[in-house]
Amino acid sequence: MNNLEIVILAAGKGTRMKSSIPKVLQPLGGKPIVEHVLDTAQTLIPKKIHLVVNDEIKNEFEHLKGKFNLIIQKKQLGTGDAIKAAVKSLEKNSNILVLYGDVPLMHLSTLKKIIKFKKDEINILCFNKEEQNDYGKVILGTNGLVNEVIEQKELKKNENFYLCNSGIFSIHSSLLTKLMPKINNKNIKKEYYLTDIFKMASNSDIKIKSVITSEKEVYGINDKKDLAMAENEFQENLRDKHLKAGVTMHDPSTVYLSEDTKIGKDVIIHPFVVIGKNVKILNGAEIYSFSHLEDCKIGKKTSIGPYARIRPGTQIIDHAKVGNFVEVKNSIIDTNSKINHLSYVGDSIIGKNVNVGAGTITCNYDGRAKYKTVIRDNAFIGSNSSLIAPLEIGKNAYIGSGSTITKKVKQDSLAVERSVQMEVKNWAKRKNKK
Numbered sequence: 001m002n003n004l005e006i007v008i009l010a011a012g013k014g015t016r017m018k019s020s021i022p023k024v025l026q027p028l029g030g031k032p033i034v035e036h037v038l039d040t041a042q043t044l045i046p047k048k049i050h051l052v053v054n055d056e057i058k059n060e061f062e063h064l065k066g067k068f069n070l071i072i073q074k075k076q077l078g079t080g081d082a083i084k085a086a087v088k089s090l091e092k093n094s095n096i097l098v099l100y101g102d103v104p105l106m107h108l109s110t111l112k113k114i115i116k117f118k119k120d121e122i123n124i125l126c127f128n129k130e131e132q133n134d135y136g137k138v139i140l141g142t143n144g145l146v147n148e149v150i151e152q153k154e155l156k157k158n159e160n161f162y163l164c165n166s167g168i169f170s171i172h173s174s175l176l177t178k179l180m181p182k183i184n185n186k187n188i189k190k191e192y193y194l195t196d197i198f199k200m201a202s203n204s205d206i207k208i209k210s211v212i213t214s215e216k217e218v219y220g221i222n223d224k225k226d227l228a229m230a231e232n233e234f235q236e237n238l239r240d241k242h243l244k245a246g247v248t249m250h251d252p253s254t255v256y257l258s259e260d261t262k263i264g265k266d267v268i269i270h271p272f273v274v275i276g277k278n279v280k281i282l283n284g285a286e287i288y289s290f291s292h293l294e295d296c297k298i299g300k301k302t303s304i305g306p307y308a309r310i311r312p313g314t315q316i317i318d319h320a321k322v323g324n325f326v327e328v329k330n331s332i333i334d335t336n337s338k339i340n341h342l343s344y345v346g347d348s349i350i351g352k353n354v355n356v357g358a359g360t361i362t363c364n365y366d367g368r369a370k371y372k373t374v375i376r377d378n379a380f381i382g383s384n385s386s387l388i389a390p391l392e393i394g395k396n397a398y399i400g401s402g403s404t405i406t407k408k409v410k411q412d413s414l415a416v417e418r419s420v421q422m423e424v425k426n427w428a429k430r431k432n433k434k
Helices: 033-043 055-064 079-087 108-114 173-182 196-203 224-244 427-433
Strands: 004-009 048-054 069-073 095-100 121-128 137-140 146-150 163-172 207-212 279-281 296-298 314-316 321-324 327-329 338-341 344-346 348-350 361-363 373-375 386-388 391-393
Touching: 004 033, 004 079, 033 048, 033 095, 033 108, 048 055, 048 079, 055 069, 069 079, 079 173, 095 173, 108 121, 108 163, 108 207, 121 146, 121 196, 146 196, 146 207, 163 173, 173 196, 196 207, 314 327, 344 348, 386 391
Parallel strands: 004 048, 004 095, 048 069, 121 207, 279 296, 296 314, 321 338, 327 344, 344 361, 348 373, 361 386, 373 391
Antiparallel strands: 095 163, 121 163, 137 146, 137 163
16 A cells, blocks of 8 residues: 555553563563564555654664654553644545554554555454453444444443454544544543544444454553563464474474574474574574573584573584583584583684583683684594683694693694692591591
């Protein structure tokens, strides 16, 4: 739709979230809630996106400048007041889609349905829910069109309606501009209800059609319980996407992904794996249980875990192995290299065919600055070694087990650093005589 403008309402303070982080900036799948809404809005290729926020959070959107027109709602006097703040920014001949910054699970296919309407029509996105709830209720006339939307708090005790209002609707800008000045705050909460425009439109013989979807899709997030439920639904959608793309998950419900996770073909993910932001896993890799990956790249046919932690800035190249209780941070592990167990590798470059023995650590921090460790191709690092950076270990070099290495080790050399073993004969007998 070439003349589409989208208004996203995100000015609510979200006090029920009981958090110092504003509601729409709470993380969902590794990304703020409102950014999910913005991403979905952009897929509709609108002329403009208008984001209505309160003054307290306006600076949180600096990194997204250029993607939308930022509008400040000075006082939070209801959704009607929020739209009033946006109306003056709308073009005269546009189709308007109104979304909410705390409703992040919308499907593109549903939004495409709701933006199909004529200039003298309104589409409202609705869902059915028989259980008692706090959603606004959509009242239909005998002709099947919407007569009005009533906020739950304004209903009488004996009134019960099942068709619920999601808050999302589409309308032409000329009609919206005409109706908005007529809204007042003569209600229990003394707020300007955006939903009042529907009764006004119906009384003016404007056709208001209901578009039905599922409650899950229009689920609004108001508190941490809502956020947890939305995260669960979001994770289900992500798992379904990757499973359909050919990823093997032995127990999908225990695997946690991020919105930007990229996984290749024939990848196997075992139970209880957490994948954070900016992770790319290439074809044939296998991620074992209880591993945690974040901001890293995992190469083809690599093996990670169990109980591995791959931290930001790490690249594990093809056919490498990072085993149990190994932590890797800001490092490159090249082809066919192995760090099998109980090691820490940080700020390092490890070449091809390197073996890092159990208990090895790279000591990369002196309390002030970080330093790099470089281990060249085919080197062998004996178990329980401490490598004090800055340090370079040459090709084909060997480090004896239990060594603390502080100086460069040349190619093809053996480096061993240990205290001399001391033995006291008959010590046990003398001890037992005391």
